[in-house]
Amino acid sequence: MSVDYVLMKGNEAIAEAALRAGCRFYAGYPITPQSEILEYMSVHMAKRGGVFIQGENEIASMSMLFGAAACGARCMSSSSGPGFDLKQEEISYLSAAGLPAVLVNAMRYGLGDGEITAGQDSYWVSTRGGGHGDKRLLVLAPASVQECADLTYLAFDLAEKYRNVVEILSDGAICQMIEKCVLPEPREHDMNKFDWALTGKPREARKNKAYNLSYYMGYEAYDRYMREKIESMFENEQRWEEFMLEDAELVLVAYGISSRACRSAVRQARRDGMKLGLIRPISVWPFPRRAFAGVPDSVRGYVSVEMSITTQMGEDIQLATEFSKPLYAYLTSKEIPTVEGIIAYCQEILAGNIKPTEVL
């Protein structure tokens, strides 16, 4: 059987995979570097019988999504940096009401308006954020156009399974790059299949309400439900890729765009006799702690490779490794890490010239 490859941008792969997963509601507001998702939806959503809305801002887009999600539609929105900040309010409300939704955060670098180019400094707002209150978002970080498609397709199922918000955490490089990709099979979603959705029921039927689950369940039952759900997501949804961990002396930890340079660096370094390995988190929440259990004794330290000012993911690495090995952080801010840069940094570590990072 022949496989049909297409050449696509990461943003387009996300949008097309969402449509193929049965997403029939998109609302968003333009912001670089992810506006192509919105533009793609504006062209293709209506053809699939769905709803596309360019919102007046991110908050309103998310409020419209909140309404559509409560009705059982598969919904998506996307943004970046300051735009993603504005989505926090509704993420909290979606979480409170147990509504599934898929959001894309294509990280751009910097504080405030920052840059329009790639960054990885929205790790915390993604893995710790989501507005006020206690909840977790499932956060998946693609490192290729293929993964943009695959993880987006998966995200809709996970969102429904757990009645939870799922975030696709891409970055300005992954979402802009063009690669070949095999698109998933199109499927239809039945908006009426849920027992919790608003359909506008007849007078004698039991009515659904889309509001804080705690209001209807009572806090005791609700707290238990949330704890069990979060534990279950933590147990079952850790995803990662390991690369050349066997006999590694230093293990690089990187996701998204940085992980691509790391993979090449591992290969290159090994050719030159330096034993590097790589753990690439695919889910950043839950952080794949289990990946670190199988790391060989040869490992002398971990190197978090991130595009940020201070390490954000480093905290998760320390928790996963129980502070058992030194943690180093190779931080490239707004520049995408290079193979040479990573190798040089690791050489310095092994030569004892770099102190473990203490800022967490």
Added chain:
Amino acid sequence: MPVFRKPESIINTAGYCGGCGHGVIQRLIAESIEELGLQDHVIGCVDIACSFWSQDALNFEFIAGPHGRCAAVATGIKKVRPDATVYVHAGDGCSYVIGLSETIYAAIRDVPITMVVVNNGIFGMTGGQLNLATTLIGDKTLSSKAGRDPKTMGHPVDMLKTIANCDVAFAARGALYDVKHIDETKRYIKKGFQNQVENRGFSIIEVLSPCPTNWKLSPVDAMAKIKNETEKVFPVGVYVDRGGKD
């Protein structure tokens, strides 16, 4: 002889204070829906403010989203469930202050929903603070203790005039201080639902409504204030009726 009975959609008491207009408005909504035979396919949208209680009282499906976002939430619902009767019951803080943008853009998009705005000139749920859009000049609130001063707080604004700039199906303002005005308000609300049945576009009905608790007036005096003061600033009547142009 006509029999006065409670609409069957009202299945519970609501948490409103005595003398509050929200309960009357909720009843007018229920009556309109039933008279049009729509009660088997309704999704109501309330705010996290005093209108929230309506979702306990009425036998419809409801959504209560972020404060102020009702018009956008209802837009999302109507877009994916176009056959359902979708309405908003929200305060003037929600609709004209924090959520003014949402309200105006629902009007600009001409979304065929029915939006009922309760103009009580104050933030009811949070204990009675200034409403920048509707608190009358000189009125004392928790956050304008010396009375609203236009020099620092601006003037109240007739938002229906602003909305009338958009091409909407229907915009009207009613009041509740006597039977005549309650009947008139009921006609406006019913018209708003009728427009939705006919897919005519956005309908908004604002209702001048008392909040005796936070106005610190008796229910009777609160009604008198609306008649003597509020209505002078916010005249009742129809602002837009696009009619059957489509």
